[in-house]
Amino acid sequence: MQILDGKATAKQARDEIAVEVASLKNSGKEVSLAVILVGNDPASATYVGAKEKACEAVGIRSVVHRLNENVSQSELLALINVLNLDAGIDGILVQLPLPKHIDEDVITQAIAAEKDVDGFGAASVGRLWSGLASFVPCTPLGVMYLLEKYSIELTGLNAVVLGRSNIVGKPMAALLLAANATVTIAHSHTKNLKQICQNADIIVVAIGRANFLSADMVKDGAIIIDVGINRLENGKLTGDVAYDEVAKKTSYITPVPGGVGPMTIAMLLKNTLAAAKARGKR
Secondary structure, three states, X not given: OEEOOHHHHHHHHHHXXXXXXXXXXXXXXXXXXXXXXXXXXXXXXXXXXXXXXXXXXXXXXXXEEEEXXXXXXXXXXXXXXXXHHOOOOOEEEEOOOOOOOOOHHHHHHHXXXXXXXXXXXXXXXXXXXXXXXXXXOHHHHHHHHHHHHOOOOOOOOEEEEEOOOOOOHHHHHHXXXXXXXXXXXXXXXXXXXXXXXXXXXXXXXXXOOXXXXXXXXXXXXXXXXXXXXXXXXXXXXXXXXXXXXXXXXXXXXXXXXXXXHHHHHHHHHHHHHHHHHHHHOO
């Protein structure tokens, strides 16, 4: 069993990004990311703070717009439009979730495709599923980067993705398909889930249920990617995989914390750099 070290791999990615950002800056181009935070959700504020620090560490200018939780949808759309037109902004990110009176889909689709560094917009999603170059949601992109850095060949593998969210499950399936894996997307209505998982060479778990994937659902030598992050009553963080029992059966596994999590922010930086480079060519 080998642990897929997301913390070390993310640092490697950030170091590579920092070199490219510095090169662009030397040629007169500053890479910039605009982040919009609505309301006072503690988890969202923590995520945004982490993104600010990560940007600063690699030389990307981070511009954070902190809005009152009562801001109207039209006011938020107006700010996004201003940022869409701002030549000094390369990427735009709206931290989710948003207050209930704001339609997240409307907001997501309002971000200009060339600045959609979260990869949530319809244009990005369509290009991803069509096999065209696109911005890819950061968590599944981070999973693929991690697998690549550990030289894990996916061609011909049976892959199971547990979860069908637009942020992780669906784009993860698209990326695995593009890597020539045979992909099954499983969810809460899937029948015979245990048998499906037992046949998988690689399982990506992203359902938000602590310790859901147990050892009896995993075949010997499987690759296990745990995207989940759950806080138990005792305050401990754990993933969607029952790590201690499952790890004994795997060839590779990601820990929680320190696995997929660090990769997500690293890929946000990577997407922002890509946006800056693409805009520089126009």
